[in-house]
Amino acid sequence: MAESPYISLVRAVYESKADPAVLGEVVHPEIVWDITPGFPGGGVYNGLESVVRDFFGPLLERLESFRPVGEEYYADGEDHVFALGSYHGVGKDGTAVAARFIHVWTVRDGRLAHLRQVADSLVLDRVLTG
Template sequence: MTDSPDIALVRRFYASGTAPEVTAEILAPDIVWDITPGFPNGGTHHGSDSVARDFFGPLRPNFEAFGPVPEQFYTDGDHHVFVLGHYHAETKRGITADVRFIHLWTVRDGKLARLVQAADSHVLRQALNG
């Protein structure tokens, strides 16, 4: 079965590794980035500039490697894409963790307009504090 255009867009985001040239093209400038409270830099970020500066900016220095590994994609046919997967993380101290997540994406006008994330924040916090 061929991916829907919405799933293809979300797959492109993950495949890009958040490359700036790709995110500039596919993230809506007014994206809402809603991250589980308790997750590093959790809360709601408004706009792609805030996502880069206030979520990813402080997150990356804590890790040698950090990235999502999407495993399953589903769509409701109404411009929502659900992704099950895990983050693979390696802290600066060499501690590794695999942290399960679910992402709910909303696509608007061919761009990613909203992310709602739920993740096992406890596992990631243990890795960072361990």
């Protein structure tokens, strides 16, 4: 069975390791990026520029490395893709961390227009706060 084109969009984000060039191609410039409260930087970000600057900027300053790894993908036949996976990171002290996530993506005009994230924030917070 052929993969949904919407799953292909989402898969591109993870396989590129969130490469900014790829994000610029597949993510709508007016994306709503909704990060669960309690996760570092949790809140709602409006627009790709804000996501990169205001969410990823501060988060990546606190870690040596951080990347999302998509593991399973499901489409609902409409405009949503559900991605299950885990974040993999390394703290400034060298401590490795893996935290599970569920991302719900909404596609609009052929691009990713909304992300709603739920993640295991406790394990990441422990690495960030020592």
